[in-house]
Amino acid sequence: ELDAKTLTADTLKAIEEKETALNAFVTVAEDAVPAEQLDLNNVLAGIPIAIKDNIITEGLRTTASSHILDNFVPVYESTVVQKLKEAQMTIIGKTNLDEFAMGGSTETSYFGTSKNPWDLTKIPGGSSGGSAAAVAGGEVVAALGSDTGGSIRQPASYTGIFGIKPTYGRVSRWGLIAFASSLDQIGVMTKRVKDAAQVLNVIAGPDDKDATTSQTKVPDYTQYLGQDIKGLRVAVPAEYMAEGINADVKAVVQSTIDMLAQNGAIIDTVNLPHTKYVLPTYYIIASSEASSNLQRFDGIRYGFRAPDVKSLEDVFVKTRSEGFGDEVKRRIMLGTFALSAGYYDAYFKKASQVRTMIKQDFDKIFAEHDVIVGPTAPTTAFGIGQQVSDPLTMYANDILTISANLAGIPAASVPAGLSEGMPVGLQVMANRFDEGSIFKVASFVEQQN
Numbered sequence: 357e358l359d360a361k362t363l364t365a366d367t368l369k370a371i372e373e374k375e376t377a378l379n380a381f382v383t384v385a386e387d388a389v390p391a392e393q394l395d396l397n398n399v400l401a402g403i404p405i406a407i408k409d410n411i412i413t414e415g416l417r418t419t420a421s422s423h424i425l426d427n428f429v430p431v432y433e434s435t436v437v438q439k440l441k442e443a444q445m446t447i448i449g450k451t452n453l454d455e456f457a458m459g460g461s462t463e464t465s466y467f468g469t470s471k472n473p474w475d476l477t478k479i480p481g482g483s484s485g486g487s488a489a490a491v492a493g494g495e496v497v498a499a500l501g502s503d504t505g506g507s508i509r510q511p512a513s514y515t516g517i518f519g520i521k522p523t524y525g526r527v528s529r530w531g532l533i534a535f536a537s538s539l540d541q542i543g544v545m546t547k548r549v550k551d552a553a554q555v556l557n558v559i560a561g562p563d564d565k566d567a568t569t570s571q572t573k574v575p576d577y578t579q580y581l582g583q584d585i586k587g588l589r590v591a592v593p594a595e596y597m598a599e600g601i602n603a604d605v606k607a608v609v610q611s612t613i614d615m616l617a618q619n620g621a622i623i624d625t626v627n628l629p630h631t632k633y634v635l636p637t638y639y640i641i642a643s644s645e646a647s648s649n650l651q652r653f654d655g656i657r658y659g660f661r662a663p664d665v666k667s668l669e670d671v672f673v674k675t676r677s678e679g680f681g682d683e684v685k686r687r688i689m690l691g692t693f694a695l696s697a698g699y700y701d702a703y704f705k706k707a708s709q710v711r712t713m714i715k716q717d718f719d720k721i722f723a724e725h726d727v728i729v730g731p732t733a734p735t736t737a738f739g740i741g742q743q744v745s746d747p748l749t750m751y752a753n754d755i756l757t758i759s760a761n762l763a764g765i766p767a768a769s770v771p772a773g774l775s776e777g778m779p780v781g782l783q784v785m786a787n788r789f790d791e792g793s794i795f796k797v798a799s800f801v802e803q804q805n
């Protein structure tokens with residue numbers, strides 16, 4: 357019989373024991389209690405779940421891992437957390453991220469770096485690195501993340517778990533602290549593919565509070581688990597298996613692709629010719645939107661306010677100077693520049709045009725294929741401190757994940773094997789609103805491993 361109180365207590369104990377090593381959480385909900393009168397028709401009733409700390413939780417501190425919000429306790433609920441509560445899940449705490457989800461390692465967090473449970477000297481990836489470490493380290497079975505350019509998939513890949521970024525518009529972002537609104541999407545990170553399907557069943561769907569959500573019907577994602585893949589049309593972009601992708605990572609991914617072929621999938625090599633433009637396109641668009649979204653953090657209504665201020669301008673300047681970290685400031689400056697009158701056409705407008713071409717690359721492939729597969733990231737997890745002082749090297753890790761956000765398509769990372777003892781993720785992408793095909797492939801790969 358399900359004893360949710362024991363489960364909650366055991367989870368809190370596991371977190372307490374492991375946090376010194378992992379630093380996966382910014383805030384633990386020490387006084388968490390399971391919902392009353394569990395309805396066992398809710399398959400998730402009484403199960404603890406962790407929430408990335410850029411997702412608003414009513415009454416539970418929400419920081420986006422930034423000094424500027426480190427005292428912020430929201431007075432309203434995000435739609436996703438509202439839905440998890442209605443499904444009677446237990447919100448067990450808030451997980452660490454790169455500040456405002458800007459980064460790929462959690463090293464830009466105001467609360468310190470989370471550690472990779474496979475090797476504590478390595479980063480767990482990011483920006484949803486706390487969620488990844490919490491799941492991979494056995495603190496929780498499920499966590500929510502957010503993905504603007506790979507922040508669910510890349511940490512899932514680095515920590516050997518499953519992570520899915522749904523289609524843009526599939527899950528409400530009401531209560532997600534906005535980074536880049538045309539790219540942001542909330543998704544799920546779990547050890548088991550089936551658990552992610554069940555959580556996505558709960559959080560997907562239209563929301564009056566988020567006009568970008570779609571009315572498209574939400575299927576039961578568990579129906580795709582364990583399905584046959586015979587005849588499945590699989591595209592492998594040559595650009596995703598090219599130079600610059602670690603040879604060992606490619607070998608693990610190739611053996612998974614061979615396994616799919618042996619089981620009746622039809623494999624085709626295809627081209628995504630605009631791949632060489634995705635990094636500059638993404639970093640211009642994401643930074644531009646961030647510079648606009650982050651204007652609201654001014655020290656007036658909520659969050660941190662710098663002490664010893666003498667004028668209103670002082671409040672803004674000092675609060676933002678002291679409240680934001682270096683990476684966030686870098687993005688705000690880059691974005692403000694790209695949007696400014698003299699440069700808008702040359703940068704933001706151009707990037708938007710290239711974005712359309714990137715999206716068309718995908719439309720062409722999905723006219724003839726069910727899924728696209730390849731590596732999630734060019735390497736396995738790297739060492740703490742190894743890349744943090746070199747933004748361009750850090751940005752280059754996103755080369756394989758950001759296209760899905762630019763195109764608005766769903767994409768996931770599923771564990772495919774190991775390279776020198778560290779996990780390698782297989783990325784699976786599908787057409788808009790076809791998360792089902794992703795679950796089909798992911799559950800097949802999971803069964804074989």
Ligand code: GLN
Binds near residue numbers: 482507535642754
């Ligand atoms: N690493 C990417 C960035 O720094 C993606 C972040 C994300 O998806 N939130 O922008």
